[in-house]
Amino acid sequence: MIKLNLPIDKDEIKKLHAGDSVLISGTIYTARDCAHKRLKELIERGENLPFDMRGAFIYYAGPCPAKPGYASGSCGPTTSARMDAYAPLLLDNGLGGMIGKGEMSADVTEALMRNTGVYFAAIGGAGATYGKAITESELIAFPELLSEAVRRLEVVDFPAVVATDCYGKSIY
């Protein structure tokens, strides 16, 4: 089991191979369908993004509201394929990688290779496990999108698997 503290640099990304089991800690940002549409529009207009994309990791997730006493509600990954249309643009703009679930398109694999990025698959359906592994959650953009808003998360020991590595190899 490999322990990672995100964000990780390109040298560390190069050490990861499809199929490796990992435990992810550190800082990640949530974004799913609607938030990606907005990020794309901001990039196309040359406007500032809600967080520094360079080397950052996006988690395809939309949490449940937090119960009292918890930093976050349940927060497992959503299906990554719906972000196929956006991931290459974000990777070309500095994104370090993504965490989601399920296979992504060949265009995304090419963008990961081109930019030395990595795509992790979290375990879909393990929402309670991931929610409890979140120690801090801060809403940083698009609050009107409710669960689909962009949040900065601090996480400890998220279980995941390297789904697509920077060499273009995939677990699927």
Next chain:
Amino acid sequence: MRKIDTKEIADKIYEMALKAGVSLTSDCKAALNKAAENEADGAAKFALDTLIENCRIAESDGLPVCQDTGMAVVLLDIGQDVFLCGAPLTEAVNGAVRAAYKDGYFRKSVCDPITRENTGDNTPAVIHTHICAGEQIKITFLPKGFGSENMSAMYMLKPAQGVDGIINAIVETVKKAGSRPCPPVYVGVGIGGSFDTCAYLAKKALTREIGSHSEREDIAEIEKIALEKINALGIGCQGFHGNTTALGVSCEWAHTHIAGLPVAVNIQCHCVRCQKAVL
């Protein structure tokens, strides 16, 4: 004639929705345990073990098993000797869903299909009412996530395609879905009827216990063969390759037109959270 206030239905649905969000059905838990036992060490086994532990955490902490607490699908079989009084039924059901999703800290996942604006309270629910004999009301509550719903499909087969065509449609739908619907999946199949009833039957099939069989021998055989073929695909838990791609296949049927053979395949992820009650 039995008089039932719709508030009684709403109170029951509220209770069922709260329980459904944080717990898997016992048959689903048993099927996941069996799948884990049937897997050698590797990514699929790691994923199954994570899911079993996740279920334990969800129940002990009262947290949603999965953050996609779904659209609320409510099936009501209403005995024709029941007289409903109180608030209109639809309002009562939506009120229960609204309250449960708020009080349970469940995600609100319902939006306008065009503007994508969230309704903010997870309503409206999907409500299917059927009138049957008797003076009871049978309630089935199924929170339906969309990672799996998105991978569902509808086929209008030719009658000549027959049983082989039906099995092929089921297996190809699961194959095409691959890792995306959170396998191991539970597959609900509608066979026959018209376009609309066929899709409804597929959903209804998902409310059956995993591992149950159709009362019709020929249809039970379709369920069995389709499940074997799906598990031979080797997609495995989360698409990480393994022996269990589906936990079960359930088929419901209805008579159809001489010119057609509708088949609907509704995919359910491994989070089967169906609750049932009788009033």
